[in-house]
Amino acid sequence: MFEIDLSTRITVSRMATDWLGSVVSINCGLTLGVYQGEVSSVDHASQTISLRQPYHNGIKCPVPEVTFSAMDIKDLKFLDIQNTVNKPTSGQGAAKEPSFTSAGRHGQNNRTTHPPVTSSSSHSSTAPITILRRAPTGSSNSRGMTQATPKKNSVRNGGAGGMTRSKDDECFGDGTDEDLDTDFDFEGNLALFDKAAVFSQIDGTSSHSRRAQHHSTQAEQKPLSYRHDENILEGKPVTYRQITVPQHGGKEYCTDSGLVVPSVPYEFHKRLLATAEHWGLSLERRLETIGVCSSQMALTLLGGPNRLTPKNVHQRPTVVLLCGPHLQGAQGISCGRHLANHEVEVILLLPNFVKMQEAVTSEVNLYSRTSGKQVSSVKDLPASPVDLLINCLDCHENSLLREQPWYQSAADWANQNRAPVLSIDPPVSEQHQTVEAKWTLSLGLPLPLAETGSRVYLCDIGIPKLVFQEVGIKYHSPFGCKFVIPLHSA
Numbered sequence: 376m377f378e379i380d381l382s383t384r385i386t387v388s389r390m391a392t393d394w395l396g397s398v399v400s401i402n403c404g405l406t407l408g409v410y411q412g413e414v415s416s417v418d419h420a421s422q423t424i425s426l427r428q429p430y431h432n433g434i435k436c437p438v439p440e441v442t443f444s445a446m447d448i449k450d451l452k453f454l455d456i457q458n459t460v461n462k463p464t465s466g467q468g469a470a471k472e473p474s475f476t477s478a479g480r481h482g483q484n485n486r487t488t489h490p491p492v493t494s495s496s497s498h499s500s501t502a503p504i505t506i507l508r509r510a511p512t513g514s515s516n517s518r519g520m521t522q523a524t525p526k527k528n529s530v531r532n533g534g535a536g537g538m539t540r541s542k543d544d545e546c547f548g549d550g551t552d553e554d555l556d557t558d559f560d561f562e563g564n565l566a567l568f569d570k571a572a573v574f575s576q577i578d579g580t581s582s583h584s585r586r587a588q589h590h591s592t593q594a595e596q597k598p599l600s601y602r603h604d605e606n607i608l609e610g611k612p613v614t615y616r617q618i619t620v621p622q623h624g625g626k627e628y629c630t631d632s633g634l635v636v637p638s639v640p641y642e643f644h645k646r647l648l649a650t651a652e653h654w655g656l657s658l659e660r661r662l663e664t665i666g667v668c669s670s671q672m673a674l675t676l677l678g679g680p681n682r683l684t685p686k687n688v689h690q691r692p693t694v695v696l697l698c699g700p701h702l703q704g705a706q707g708i709s710c711g712r713h714l715a716n717h718e719v720e721v722i723l724l725l726p727n728f729v730k731m732q733e734a735v736t737s738e739v740n741l742y743s744r745t746s747g748k749q750v751s752s753v754k755d756l757p758a759s760p761v762d763l764l765i766n767c768l769d770c771h772e773n774s775l776l777r778e779q780p781w782y783q784s785a786a787d788w789a790n791q792n793r794a795p796v797l798s799i800d801p802p803v804s805e806q807h808q809t810v811e812a813k814w815t816l817s818l819g820l821p822l823p824l825a826e827t828g829s830r831v832y833l834c835d836i837g838i839p840k841l842v843f844q845e846v847g848i849k850y851h852s853p854f855g856c857k858f859v860i861p862l863h864s865a
Contacts, residue, residue: 398455399426403447408432411454415440424448617851624823628831628862634853636833636862638823641771641803647819647846651838658702658734661836666709668834669765669799669816672859673714676797676814677762683717692762693720695794697785697810699768699776700731703800707767708738710799712745721747724756726781753788764789764796766810771802777809786810798829820848821862831862 394414401410401424412426422445429441601607616635624638639647652658674683677692696711698704708723715721723742742749750756766789768782776782786809789796798812803822815829819836835858843850854860 400452402450621847626823627865669710670713701770705734715745715747
């Protein structure tokens with residue numbers, strides 16, 4: 376390997392034909408890069424050298440020949456010197472491309488062999504280009520890049536339009552790689568992919584990692600990512616029967632989530648309330664809890680935030696309470712007091728009785744301090760339909776109240792008003808309901824109510840879990856985040 380420094384100008388006076396056919400590497404600096412190829416001509420007069428089948432920075436050039444000026448050459452290295460002079464100087468016919476060897480200034484023998492490529496007719500018909508010397512500093516051409524123009528002595532550049540055709544060939548000439556002519560073998564490359572081995576590697580188990588087989592079972596696998604409402608830890612199987620009672624009422628309900636809520640007889644329900652009262656859940660506390668929960672349900676039935684807004688004060692809902700002189704009536708009065716506190720037009724119907732329970736008297740005194748109205752006769756009730764009726768006429772202890780005139784007149788008015796009815800803690804009765812309720816609210820645990828078109832709801836009245844256990848009930852709260860939940864017939 377020989378190295379000749381041509382950084383200034385070629386001054387060798389030997390015959391130019393001695394170097395034809397030699398493989399050289401020409402370094403033209405950072406702007407033009409490095410060219411490699413076989414010397415096709417050396418012009419001592421014009422100080423130029425031409426390479427055929429050139430490579431530019433390791434990439435084959437689309438033109439068959441490139442001419443360099445001595446002013447542009449920074450370094451020239453001979454990669455292979457040929458003694459034979461009579462070699463073809465054009466790209467015509469089949470020609471074996473040389474094997475280039477990358478060499479430094481100290482003569483490293485790191486060879487890079489390029490496979491032989493047969494030159495096509497498109498290469499031989501493409502005009503060679505000439506690398507002009509760089510324009511001096513301050514020239515009008517300030518691009519910083521050396522322009523490439525076609526050689527004037529090209530075979531195809533003959534005639535008046537030779538220059539134009541040469542430029543067209545340079546711009547639109549065939550520059551595609553010859554390797555693209557071969558169709559890609561999809562089947563052959565697909566055969567190289569061992570699907571079974573890859574899947575076995577993915578699904579395989581080892582002593583360090585036991586992973587589920589994705590393709591050995593049809594069961595649904597856990598996704599790699601979890602939703603915002605999905606637990607990361609695996610949960611225990613859901614037990615839907617979480618409440619068991621020693622005395623079954625003969626009917627079962629279920630919540631929206633599927634939990635089973637059994638009914639209990641009235642006597643057992645009464646025993647449960649008495650045990651809770653023994654541990655501190657007094658009647659006053661129970662009435663207050665029932666009043667809050669039932670009024671919250673009533674406010675929801677009236678429209679909730681869509682109806683009760685400061686901008687809608689001219690359309691305040693009207694609620695009529697039908698109450699008797701008993702504990703169920705006291706529960707209704709407590710509900711009416713909370714409704715009145717929420718700017719609802721409340722009208723309480725409570726007949727004049729000589730003697731009433733103490734709980735009823737206390738609730739009436741509290742109710743009288745609200746903006747609600749109290750009437751004792753059906754004649755004082757509105758004739759037009761109201762928004763909601765709350766029925767608390769019936770009593771668990773005395774079923775003979777239905778035969779009294781005040782009861783019958785109140786029931787007749789309710790049926791004629793045709794307003795939706797909410798019944799709070801209705802008694803268990805085989806007789807037909809005097810006032811048909813659209814919604815029914817049970818307390819703590821439901822009673823075995825008759826099959827009607829009424830929708831049953833359950834209210835949490837605050838009985839502790841150990842109180843349930845004391846009366847023999849295995850209890851787990853079905854309420855979740857709510858105090859009133861709907862029940863469905865199981």
